[in-house]
Amino acid sequence: MGLHAQGFIISLLVLLPNLIFIFFPPRSVPGSLDSVPLIFTLLERAGQITCFMMPILFGRMIAAEPLGVSAILMALCMLVYYGCWVRYYRSGRAFAVLFKPWLGIPVPMAVFPALYFLLLGVWLQSWLFVVPACLFAAGHLVNSWSVYGHVRS
Structure with a gap:
């Protein structure tokens, strides 16, 4: 356990597009979205906090x-993720593009x-990272799928 720049970088790579998103929010946001059971939102938030803090604390x-x-697979995931963000900004920040399928x-x-x-948990061979x-x-996929179902219809 201990701080190290690599831990900060691992968390920052995922957070950076989301920080930019704060200043360039989506357009065409639906007035209301179907809600999912609260447990999925709680799982998502608990997982987010833990997933972002663990790399920092265990840098x-x-x-x-x-x-x-x-x-290497983590790096590929980030490349695809960033590609999806580029697609979102090229679309004129259309809300639906945040959930639109890519290559099926x-x-x-x-x-x-x-x-x-x-x-990251597999790389480190640590359940301490895999569980969060x-x-x-679980939470992020269910919440996102719910929104996708709403904007698709």
């Missing part, structure tokens, strides 16, 4: 781990950050 452990296939993958802007954090990633994935 030294991450820095000590040699790069492997999981780390539904809600890719939810799938790829979830995979990124799951792969699963909580985040």
Whole structure:
């Protein structure tokens, strides 16, 4: 356990597009969206907080781990995720594009950050990282799928 720049970078890579999103919000946001059971929102939030804080708190452990296939797959997840953000901005910030499938993958802007954090747990071979990633994935995917269903219809 201990702080290290790599831990900050791992969290920042996912957060950066979301920080930009604050200043350039979507257009054409529906007036109301179907809500999902509260448990999924709670899982998503608990998973988000934990997934973003764990790499920071365990940065030294991450820095000590040699790069492997999981780390390469994490980088690919980020490339696809950033590509989805580019698609969103090129669309004129259309809300529906945030949930639009890409190459047959539904809600890719939810799938790829979830995979990124799951792969971090695999890379580190640590349940301490896998469990929060699963909580985040469950909540984020269900919430995003619900919104996608609403904007699709």
